[in-house]
Amino acid sequence: MGAATTVAQNMSLCDKYTTALLKDNNATNQYTLMILLVNTAVIGNYTTTPAPKNAVPGILANGTFDGKAVNLLPYFDGSLLSSNRGGSSGVSVNFLDGGGAEPLKKNLPANDKNSHQYTLLTHLYEFFGVLLQCSEYNKNPAFPAYAGHDMESAHRFMDLSPSEVGYFIQQVGLSAASFGVSQEDVTAVGNSLNKLFGYRCSPPTVVVPEQGETLNSICQNEMCPLDEKARCDLYPNNGTVVEPARVNGTGNSTGNGTGMGMPNATASGTPGFSGAANRMGEGVISLLGALAFVVAL
Incomplete structure (x- = not known):
């Protein structure tokens, strides 16, 4: 997406890269861009047109981040009692029940x-639209408004560690880079997104306009x-989160994708990564860092 450099700089990132990659900056194409970014972050590279500019293992692959082993699959395959359904503890939900x-x-x-x-997945597409300021978000039936919960509610029972969050963020950043998002654009919003989502007990603020x-x-x-x-006084249990329990006989916390075809990955030195693309992914919060684990139903 080298053509992105010719796009007006006052456009949102969503509009800028929709124009550069898909030409017509309309609601359908903006939503398509969100699909490409999210799906690639989840399962790794799969498109041939456009051809990826760097490798993306995907969040369902085993990996390491800051020297720590990471396996996010149990949060998705129902292996953990980590999903919020309004009770006092987490429940098991299989988020790979629609074909993987x-x-x-x-x-x-x-x-x-x-x-x-x-x-x-549809909530992820919508949430991307909010954060990347898609101009057609919630203005056209082709790009509906975010219909999920706030981030604290969605992640209340997950007890996500910095390495788990960092690895997810890395994959999302690499997904963006694979479609030509520039390092400049990654850096421009990284710090603000980190402050918003990457710290414990952050005070309330507006992320999704419809939610306040x-x-x-x-x-x-x-x-x-x-x-x-x-x-922390505003968070349940003063911000204390308990590690989610496993569900007996479901999933495998040491597996590599339960038939999803996911490889192992590392946070650095991954074959096929260019130096610039790797740096873009390795920042603890990248362009799309705010999207880490948006398991919001």
């Missing part, structure tokens, strides 16, 4: 519109950095 990787490779969220997978002020900390593990204006 197969429909994503066809630029679809799932095979079944009644599946948890369909709900999760919400609590948005995704990284609530005790190892996560504490926000300098922390309001």
Whole structure:
């Protein structure tokens, strides 16, 4: 997407890269761009047109981040009691019940519109639209408004560690880079997104306009950095999160994708990564860092 440099600089990132990659900057194409970014971040490279500019293993692949082993699959396949359904503890939800990787490779969220997978993926597309300021977001039926919960509610029972959040963010950043998002654009928004989502007990602020002020900390593990204006008193249990229990006999916390075809990956030195693309992905918060684990139903 080298043509992106010729696009007016006052355009949002969504509009800028929709124009550069898909030419016509309309609601359908903006939503398509979100699909490409999200699906690639989840399952890794799958497109041939456009051809990827760097490798993306995907968040369902085993990997390492800052020297720590990471396996995010159990949060998605129902292996953990980590999903919020309004109770006092997490429950098991299989978010791969709509066909897994197969429909994503066809630029679809799932095979079944009644599946948890369909709900999760469409919410991710919508949330990307908010954060990247798509001009047609919530203005056209082709790009509906975000229909999920706030970030604190969505991640309340996950106890995500900095390395888990960092690895997810890396994959999303690499996905953006694979479609030509410039390092300049990644850097431009990185710090603000990190402050918004990457600190423990962050005070309420507006992320999704339709929701007003919400609590948005995704990284609530005790190892996560504490926000300098922390309001742990506003979070359940004063911001304390308990590691989610496993569901007996479901999933495999050491598996590499349960038939999803996911390779192992590392946070650095991954074959096929260019130096610039690797740096873009390795920042603890990248262009799309705010999207880490938006399991918001």
